[in-house]
Amino acid sequence: MIMNRQKFLKASTLLAASAFLFQGTHGLAETKKIRVAVIGVNGMGWSNLMAILKNKNVICTALCDVDENVLNQRVAELDKRNIKVQSYIDYRDLLKDKNVDAVIIATPDHWHCLMMVDAVKAGKHVYIEKPIGNSVKECEVMVTAAQKHNAIVQVGQWQRSQxxxxxxxxxxxxxxxxxxxxxxxxxxxxxxxxxxxxxxxxxxxxxxxxxxxxxxxxxxxxxxxxxxxxxxxxxxxxxxxxxxxxxxxxxxxxxxxxxxxxxxxxxxxxxxxxxxxxxxxxxxxxxxxxxxxxxxxxxxxxxxxxxxxxxxxxxxxxxxxxxxxxxxxxxxxxxxxxxxxxxxxxxKDDGLERHMNNFVEAIFTQNRTILKAPIEAGAHIAILxxxxxxxxxxxxxxxxxxxKQQFSDKEANRYLAAAYHNGYTYPKI
Incomplete structure (x- = not known):
């Protein structure tokens, strides 16, 4: 059943009225820096990483990509900057890495839902590229997961920070x-x-x-x-x-x-x-x-x-x-x-850098209400x-x-949920 979008929009409003209690990873108190990993480093994922690394409170500890040619190139580029990272092919292995506090997900859209839900279940904070999902149902599943696991999730709609x-x-x-x-x-x-x-x-x-x-x-x-x-x-x-x-x-x-x-x-x-x-x-x-x-x-x-x-x-x-x-x-x-x-x-400013700084601040202050593009907002516009x-x-x-959060037309409603193949199923929240 598709979740009522009015309910999760109302939930986001309620969140804005109260402080967010951090219940994710616990390494920040030890490192004093946010340890970031990137899943999908060929295009926007790399741009996102370059932007967030300009924040002195962030370090990169891991990269993941299913194209080893791209992955090896990016690892080498970071190595030239004296940044040593662990590399992964399977994102699920990266999510097990205890040296990762937050992940940037910049894969093709059809992967966003599974990866984001798995990430918040693993206790990671998430910066996810837009559009957050490839169907209406995926967007609503992602909002439910983020709220249930108390994750700080910023969507890559960086104009909101300009x-x-x-x-x-x-x-x-x-x-x-x-x-x-x-x-x-x-x-x-x-x-x-x-x-x-x-x-x-x-x-x-x-x-x-x-x-x-x-x-x-x-x-x-x-x-x-x-x-x-x-x-x-x-x-x-x-x-x-x-x-x-x-x-x-x-x-x-x-x-x-x-x-x-x-x-x-x-x-x-x-x-x-x-x-x-x-x-x-x-x-x-x-x-x-x-x-x-x-x-x-x-x-x-x-x-x-x-x-x-x-x-x-x-x-x-x-x-x-x-x-x-x-x-x-x-x-x-x-x-x-x-x-x-x-x-x-x-x-007069760099929207992407400001957006990343906003994400970092939300994690350090343990307060998702200051996010410029929270998951609820990303879901709302992706659905539209x-x-x-x-x-x-x-x-x-x-x-x-x-x-009812659906169309009056049966044919149109068949497009509300993307079909999953190859043994994959919608994540259970």
Whole structure:
């Protein structure tokens, strides 16, 4: 049974009103430093590690990756910095390591749920990449596990730690824009090219492919589905709708102080590269209906010039003016003379580093209520993004039942839980 999302959102509010009692690992009092390990070190996992190591209260003690070629390269890079680490192929072995207090999980999305749940059961704190899960059910299982095991879990939505995002929300909530009737949210990726069709091959030396597949369907090895490109296949992820949607749609909800939409529609397809190997749409428009306003998501691969001449962002369109916000800064474009313009307020900090410092502080103070992106928030926006994909895949206008936490459409509800394969099952909490 899918947990009622309103309940775990309410639970997160209650947590914010009381101090969190640490019941995880016990090495911090001895080391005075947080001992961090990374699971998945090829891309964002490595960037996350470099960011968190800038905090003087953190050391790295272990790395894990199912591609030994990547793993050995990263171990060697740390060795050059006089950082000695234990290396693992199987993440379950890493979780047994008593020299690890917290783990950074940066694997393909289809592994997030199992790894995070196992990590909190092992008494570790977790920094998990977005989107936290690859289905609605996974997100809700992960929230339940984190709360049950009293773990500090930060989600990699690092814009929540940037000052200019906070400043933009403060201005918006001041009401100067007047009634906001539309919110546009987008991600245009001009640098993203097509992924040509390649034949299946033998598994490369050093790659533990069965462990990479995990709960995903068994398939022959193909380089086009491996490493970075996993994002474009339904078996492992949700394309740009979940990859970038969780970042920008998050601020649409924060800005409008809303949670569940009434209905969702989506249309798109492979319009840029119709003959390449990707499964997820390279062009998509999704419409979320709320009371009194709509939120529109759109993405386009192969094009840089998005709305307001920005490659990504969120625009709050009010009667008096429009606030446009992205990673570079925010500005207000007035509607005639109804309000004063606000020139571009540029970003002045490193969001990822601030996000990691927030995670570290939460662990040291034993207080999860200070987290900028707690597991509940990550689950909430990942679920909203999944709704967009489900609307696209069914081709229907879907209506969401807040009380039952499901759609009114049976076909759509079949997408709420990802199927597990190869002997893997949903974790028991």
């Amino acid at each position: 000052q200019h995002f906070e400043d933009a929300m403060k201005f918006l909530h001041g009401g100067s824009l007047g009634k906001v009737r539309m919110v546009k949210v987008w991600a245009y990726l001009g640098w993203k090219k097509d992924v040509p069709i390649l034949p299946d091959t033998a598994i490369p030396s050093g790659v533990h492919y069965d462990r990479w597949l995990g709960p995903a369907p068994k398939r022959p090895f193909n380089r086009n589905r491996f490493h970075f490109n996993f994002r474009w296949f339904w078996d492992y992820a949700g394309g740009l709708m979940t990859d970038w949607g969780v970042h920008m749609l998050d601020f649409a909800l924060i800005g409008m102080n809303v949670s569940d939409p009434r209905s969702i529609m989506a249309a798109g397809g492979k319009f840029a590269y119709p003959d390449d190997v990707e499964e997820t749409p390279d062009t998509l428009t999704t419409l979320y209906e709320f009371d009194g306003f709509n939120v529109q998501w759109e993405h386009a691969i192969g094009i840089d010039q998005g709305p307001y001449n920005k490659g990504h962002g969120v625009a709050f369109i009010g009667n008096n003016g429009t606030l446009v916000l992205n990673r570079q800064g925010w500005e207000v474009l007035p509607e005639g003379n109804r309000m004063e313009a606000v020139p571009l307020q540029k970003a 993004s999944q709704m967009g994909n489900i609307a696209y895949r069914t081709g229907k206008k879907l209506y969401w039942n807040k009380e």
